[in-house]
Amino acid sequence: MQASTMTRLIGIDPGLRFTGFGVIDVHNHTMRYVASGVIKVAGEALPERLRSLIDGIHEVIETYHPHESVIEKVFVNVNPQSTLLLGQARGAAISALVLKDLPVHEYTALQLKKAVVGHGKAKKEQVQEMVARLLGLPRAPQADAADALAAAICHAQNRVQLAMLGEKGALVGLGTKGMRIKNGRLVSL
């Protein structure tokens, strides 16, 4: 038997100019949209901007009280300076999450796209459109908010998969094929 508890997830898409966030509830195999948006990072110097980013994330956490958090694993950019800036933003975002005692789950962009669109080569617009469809939103969320919601959806899917593995006590037939989402429900392939 699977526990029938609700888990609230917050996804974060960190950036030094705009940081996306998305909050969803997961109850058994069902996902429900709670909120999403973009934190506009204020300030000039880096320390100021990181403080603004942390304060923004803390405000969202204090408003929605999520139980777990999800953030995209980043890879090195073609531009090394961008890699450094993104690294610092991501370091501050993870700091904001762990300082509120939230577990932090990390997924690659490939895993996020596969979870939401079904393949790893999806474009930004496809992610936005699929996030809207999966969560039953009237229109596509802004790009950073959509990426944050995609991170939360990816972890929701992974949690259900792990729970099923736990029930069956074996890895056979799962993991490689994975789950798909239909009408906001997670179903195995």
Place this chain on the structure above:
Amino acid sequence: MQASTMTRLIGIDPGLRFTGFGVIDVHNHTMRYVASGVIKVAGEALPERLRSLIDGIHEVIETYHPHESVIEKVFVNVNPQSTLLLGQARGAAISALVLKDLPVHEYTALQLKKAVVGHGKAKKEQVQEMVARLLGLPRAPQADAADALAAAICHAQNRVQLAMLGEKGALVGLGTKGMRIKNGRLVSL
């Protein structure tokens, strides 16, 4: 007249394995060593490690109550993956400082070396040795602790310079030539 207040500075040399810290007091043109050491970062996954890094910095701040903080500006590494990891560590370290409401001052490695050794091509050992001499320590501090102390010394030097500019009300004859440190005292060239 220059205000005769004591300012306590904390320098931080961030890293995902070891993070150096150094605390000094600056009173008029005199520096006094307070403490230095290395935070050994614990944990496996990145979020855990960043939490450990932040907790370590907060412990040092709560012990020594510095007024201002100093951290080295980093540049992109030859290895992009190292750049990303260092960026995340630096983002978390700056987060730890701003969350304690400390002003954060940033200097490049070149500025730190010039301040401590007198030229920008100094090697690690020279920095360690000069930090020990400038602060009257019985022996050279560990490399990460020495870099953190060098950051604090660099800012101490810069503060005195700025204060003198304020007194004189003109930039003439300062700035380009700068200050040197003699027997723990900052003197203009």
